[in-house]
Amino acid sequence: MLLAAGLAVGTLSLRLTGYFLGFRLPETGAWARAFSALPGCLIASLVTVILMTASTAEWGAAAVALGTALLMRSVPLSMLIGVGAVWFFRTLF
């Protein structure tokens, strides 16, 4: 249980450190621009990291999910079609 307790305390500390850091940065100027861009940059990095180690089938399904998201603007539908596409491409390849 040392791991569980350490992860619980450590993770909450990280979450609260972020909260305190956020309040200490200026609300205008360069820092504000940086923080307003952070959500998109972090998710762009996350998708990059996932796809860097992905197979051809997953790249194909990612393209299908992207097309669905751009056309339908729906997260659940993109998930559903993405899952179907990866199953299809894995069966195909």
Next chain:
Amino acid sequence: MFQPGLVNAMTARHEAAKGFCDITPLSLGVLVYGFAFGLLAAQAQMSGIQTGLMSGLVFAGSSQIVGVERLVAGAGALSALAAGLALNVRILLMTSSLRREFAGRSIWQILLGAHLTTDENWALMHATRSKGHPVGYWYLMGGGLSLLVFWVASTILGIFFAQALPDPRALGIDFAFTAAFIAMLTSLWRGRPDIGPWVASILASGIVVLFLPVEASWALVVGGLVGALTAGAQARE
């Protein structure tokens, strides 16, 4: 008679309910990973109560999976803890961007808000807002509560039933989160000023994955920071 407190409470409840409902497809995805973690926890000789407590108090799936997997692989507790916490550095960046949502909140609301912030509800809140819906703190909380309930329940059930379930990969369910994050990314696009920061993020995270022998989570943190700093450095259009 007009009662602003009552109106605010109703708005908060409505927003939390919307967050709870909107995140349902992602919560169902969490269910699959919860079962997988339960199976791993069973291998580490953890009981249902220990697993449920860990899931509720840590509430960071990937770090729990990596930490317990390290233990099962024979690593020491401190080494497993370091690997798990390294994965959670990204959450620091997420809560640091929630200044507007946390402003003026009570201590318990801040603690609860920080604890319930995860990749999924944080990204969904930003994506929903980018579509023109003025959602905030309670939307984040509604989504977080749904994820917490599904995560804790599925990790406990996973201890007993995971071996009876089909492999998520065989059904393609392991791809659900990737598809969700791709869809959220399209909603977060704000136009030309995002080109430079996003390209910088993609290049930086890609370089870390390719050339540095570190956990993939560090690539994510580096990519997010490099992109955000690029946005801060570029002239306002």
